[in-house]
Amino acid sequence: MTLSTRTVVFGPARLCIEDIVALSRRTAAARLDTDAAFTQRISAGAQYLDRLLEEEGQIYGVTTGYGDSCTVGIPMDLVSELPHHLYTYHGCGLGEYFNPPQTRAILAARLASLTRGYSGVSMGLLQQLTALITHDILPRVPAEGSVGASGDLTPLSYVVAAMCGERDVVVQDELMSAATALQAAGLEPLRLRPKEGLAMMNGTAVMTALACLAWDKARYVSDMATRITALAVATAAGNAYHFDEALFAAKPHPGQQRVAARLRADISDIGSEQRLQDRYSLRCAPHVIGVLEDALPFLRSTIENELNSANDNPLIDPQEMRLLHGGHFYGGHIAFAMDSLKNLVANVADLLDRQMALLVDARYNHGLPANLSGATGPRAAINHGLKALQISVSAWTAEALKLTMPASVFSRSTECHNQDKVSMGTIAARDCLRVLQLTEQVLAAMLITVRQGVQLRAREGGATVQLGAGAAAFVRELEQDIAFIDEDVALEPLLRQLMRKIDGQAWSMYDQAHS
Numbered sequence: 001m002t003l004s005t006r007t008v009v010f011g012p013a014r015l016c017i018e019d020i021v022a023l024s025r026r027t028a029a030a031r032l033d034t035d036a037a038f039t040q041r042i043s044a045g046a047q048y049l050d051r052l053l054e055e056e057g058q059i060y061g062v063t064t065g066y067g068d069s070c071t072v073g074i075p076m077d078l079v080s081e082l083p084h085h086l087y088t089y090h091g092c093g094l095g096e097y098f099n100p101p102q103t104r105a106i107l108a109a110r111l112a113s114l115t116r117g118y119s120g121v122s123m124g125l126l127q128q129l130t131a132l133i134t135h136d137i138l139p140r141v142p143a144e145g146s147v148g149a150s151g152d153l154t155p156l157s158y159v160v161a162a163m164c165g166e167r168d169v170v171v172q173d174e175l176m177s178a179a180t181a182l183q184a185a186g187l188e189p190l191r192l193r194p195k196e197g198l199a200m201m202n203g204t205a206v207m208t209a210l211a212c213l214a215w216d217k218a219r220y221v222s223d224m225a226t227r228i229t230a231l232a233v234a235t236a237a238g239n240a241y242h243f244d245e246a247l248f249a250a251k252p253h254p255g256q257q258r259v260a261a262r263l264r265a266d267i268s269d270i271g272s273e274q275r276l277q278d279r280y281s282l283r284c285a286p287h288v289i290g291v292l293e294d295a296l297p298f299l300r301s302t303i304e305n306e307l308n309s310a311n312d313n314p315l316i317d318p319q320e321m322r323l324l325h326g327g328h329f330y331g332g333h334i335a336f337a338m339d340s341l342k343n344l345v346a347n348v349a350d351l352l353d354r355q356m357a358l359l360v361d362a363r364y365n366h367g368l369p370a371n372l373s374g375a376t377g378p379r380a381a382i383n384h385g386l387k388a389l390q391i392s393v394s395a396w397t398a399e400a401l402k403l404t405m406p407a408s409v410f411s412r413s414t415e416c417h418n419q420d421k422v423s424m425g426t427i428a429a430r431d432c433l434r435v436l437q438l439t440e441q442v443l444a445a446m447l448i449t450v451r452q453g454v455q456l457r458a459r460e461g462g463a464t465v466q467l468g469a470g471a472a473a474f475v476r477e478l479e480q481d482i483a484f485i486d487e488d489v490a491l492e493p494l495l496r497q498l499m500r501k502i503d504g505q506a507w508s509m510y511d512q513a514h515s
Contacts, residue, residue: 006022006027006028006029007028007029007030007031008022008023008028008029008030008031008108009031009032009033010030010031010032010033010111010112010115010126010130011032011033011035011038011115012033012035012037012038012041012115012116012117013033014304014308015112015304015307015308016304016307017212017215017216017300017303017304017307018216019108020105020108020109020112020209020212020213020307021105021212021213021216023104023105023107023108023133024101024102024104024105024108024209024212024213025101026104026136029134030108030111030130030133030134031130032115032123032126032127032130033115038115038117039123041117041318042115042117042121042122042123042126043122043123044318044321045117045118045119045120045121045316045318046120046121046122046193048120048316048318048321049062049120049193049194049195049316052323053076053079053194059194059195059314059323062079062082062194062195062198079194080194082194082197083192083193083194083195083196083197083198084164084192084197086157086197086198086201087157087160087161087164087166087197087200087201088157088161090153090154090157090201091154091157091158091161091167092145092154093141093142093143093144093145093154093155093157093158094142094144094145095142095143095144095145096142096143096144097140097141097142097143098141098142098143098155098206100136100138100170101213102209102210102213103138103139103141103170104133104136104138105209105210105212105213106141106155106156106159106205106206106209106210107129107132107133107138107139107159108133108209109204109205109206109208109209109212109307110129110156110159110200110203110205111126111129111130111133112307112308113203113204113205113307113309113310113311113312114126114129114199114200114310116308116309116310117310117318118310118315118316118317118318118324119195119199119310119312119315119316120195120196120199120316121193121195121196121199121200122193122196124190125163125190125192125193125196125199125200128163128187128190129159129163131185131187132159132162132163135171135181135185135187136171136172137162137169137171137178137181137182137185138169138170138171139158139159139161139162139167139168139169139178140158140167140168140169140170140175141155141158141159141206142154142155142158143155143430146206146207146426146427147411147412147414147419147422147423147424147426147427148204148207148330148331148334148335148422148423148424148425148426148427148428149327149329149330149331149332149419149421149422149423149425150202150313150329150419151201151202151203151204151205151311151312151329151331152201152203152204152205152206152207152331152426153201153202155206155426156200156201156203156205156206157201159200160192160196160197160200160201161178162178162181163178163189163190163200164178164189164190164191164192165177165178165179165182165189165190166178166179166189169181171184198312198313199312201312202312202313202329203311203312203328203329204306204309204311204329204330204331204334204425205311206426206429207331207334207335207338207423207425207426207428207429208303208306208307208331208334210338210426210429210430210432210433211303211306211334211337211338211429211432212303212307213433214338214341214429214432214433214436215296215299215300215303215341217433217436217440218292218296218299218341218344218345218436219296220502220505220509221292221345221348221436221439221440221443222259222289222292222293222296222348223262223509223510224443224502224507224509225285225289225348225351225352225443226259226262226263226266226285226289226509226510227262227266227470227471227474227509227510228352228355228443228446228447228450229263229282229285229289229351229352229355230262230263230266230267230467230468230471231266231450231451231453231454231467231471231474231475232282232355232358232359232446232449232450232453233263233267233278233282233465234267234450234453234454234457234463234465234467234471235359235365235368235449235450235453235454235456235457236278236282236358236359236364236365236366236453237274237366237367237457237462237463237464237465238274238275238278238282238464238465239269239274239275239276239277239278239283239464240263240264240267240268240269240274240464240465241269241274242277242278242282242283243260243261243263243264243267243286244264245260245261245264247260248260248261248286253290253294254294255290255291255292255293255294255295255296256286256287256289256290256291256293256294257286257290258290258293259285259286259289259290259293260286260290262510263285263286265468265470265471265510266467266468266470266471267465267466267467267468267471268465268466268468269464269465269466270463270464270465270466274464279354279358279364280354281351281354281355281358282355282358285351285355288347288348288351289348289351291344291347292344292345292347292348295340295341295344299337299340299341302333302334302336302337303334303337305333306331306333306334309328310328311328311329312328312329313325313326313327313328313329314326315328330422330423331423331424331425331426332408332423332425334423334425334428334429335407335408335423335424335425335428336408338407338425338428338429338431338432339406339407339408339428339431339432341432342403342404342428342431342432342435342436343404345400345432345435345436345439346397346400346401346403346404346435346439348439349396349397349400349401349435349438349439349442350397350400350401352393352397352439352442352443352446353393353394353397353442355446356386356389356390356393356445356446356449357390357394359372359449359450359453360372360385360386360387360390360449365453366462367460367461367462368453368456368457368460369385369456369460370385371384371385371386371387371390372385372386372449372452372453372456372485373385373386373485373486374452374455374456374484374485374486375486375487376486379487382488383486383487383488384488385452385485385488386448386449386452386485389445389448389449389491392441392445393441393442393445393446396438396439396441396442396445397438397442399438400434400435400438400439400442403431403434403435403438404435406428407424407425407427407428407431408423408424408425408428410424410427411423411424412424440499440502440503441495441499443498443502444495444498444499444502445495447478447482447498448482448485448491448494448495448498450478451475451478451479451482451484452482452484452485454467454475455484470510474507477507481494481497481498481501482494482498
């Protein structure tokens with residue numbers, strides 16, 4: 001994929017979620033800041049470490065072992081080998097591998113942290129990490145094996161190993177050795193300086209990268225669920241007055257009000273007689289989606305604070321020249337954000353699942369055929385419409401709801417009780433992405449449902465709402481992708497096509513206000 005002209009500059013400036021998402025999608029390029037003050041700050045930390053070593057000072061993870069082994073002194077002639085042992089013995093991840101967008105986001109998140117200037121790494125390491133992003137050399141990183149404090153040690157070991165020419169990488173969908181990929185790109189394997197292995201691995205880059213991607217997906221889920229709700233109300237011949245501005249002024253949650261305003265723009269009453277009250281999944285949609293909408297700004301702030309943090313240990317104050325031992329690798333904020341977000345998103349999946357259950361049921365869809373079947377005449381007897389699709393939606397929703405158990409409360413004491421309280425942030429982030437995937441599957445099914453339902457409502461009559469310009473244009477777009485279903489058809493190929501479009505955020509929705 002050709003990179004756009006947009007460039008994300010890594011240095012003192014604060015980065016945002018959209019920067020990481022753009023890099024993950026290869027719609028932006030990465031560049032290190034070239035300002036002299038930035039390069040001097042980076043060099044100062046590395047030089048300070050050199051001076052401490054010359055004075056034979058004790059530095060955790062440099063002249064000592066790691067974790068519980070911090071009481072083990074490292075002979076000076078072996079100090080240079082220690083970083084390579086760190087990533088070697090952490091090469092024990094399992095499970096599925098992170099996909100290319102996730103891996104790119106991980107590289108970017110680690111670079112973002114190291115360029116804060118507190119980690120004591122060299123410009124050479126930052127350049128090597130930037131080169132991986134530029135040449136799209138993607139370390140093959142197993143997803144399982146991090147407890148989220150002392151950071152994402154095991155998954156990040158695969159990143160630093162690749163920088164050093166070890167283990168496997170993926171380049172343009174081809175699996176090859178890291179050494180081969182570096183050579184093809186004109187790069188030399190990195191030889192780590194003291195502390196650089198620890199600086200690369202001892203941080204929250206994996207969970208933070210996944211959190212950036214999850215937040216971006218959740219924002220789109222909020223928008224799509226709102227528009228789908230508008231079309232569900234139209235399909236059900238529902239009551240547009242449920243989203244009245246005066247009504248929502250009485251309960252001033254701004255996100256909830258924003259969802260109601262979008263629904264008002266998408267549907268309006270046309271003067272026909274309507275029911276006094278629709279069922280909750282239609283009437284209370286702003287109250288469900290609005291909780292997610294209201295949480296997004298707070299979650300953005302939490303994720304971006306972590307993204308722009310120095311989160312390894314020890315840190316080096318490059319101005320005061322002090323060594324600072326602490327626990328910034330602890331991923332509690334990301335764990336909370338991801339546990340919260342997956343709950344919010346699963347609730348939206350449940351809302352849409354309930355909407356579909358109403359729309360396909362002839363007892364509740366107000367005059368439409370059972371299962372929204374488009375078949376007529378004698379053939380109606382053998383056609384089943386969206387009957388099976390509703391079962392699948394129920395299954396996907398149930399699985400999403402099952403995954404809302406918070407990961408952050410399952411701390412485990414590890415590493416000889418040195419890491420005796422851990423965040424589980426990476427597991428929470430992985431769970432959140434899975435909930436989002438399941439919810440996107442529900443969205444895909446609901447796109448088929450409302451596209452079918454809106455046409456059936458026009459055919460059967462009894463409409464009480466009119467589509468606004470945005471919603472009507474969206475229906476026309478859907479009609480290009482989704483054929484009206486009058487004969488039973490296997491929907492899997494269409495669902496997968498719609499999933500790709502949802503993942504790529506192919507449909508423009510509303511003006512964004514999630515910051």
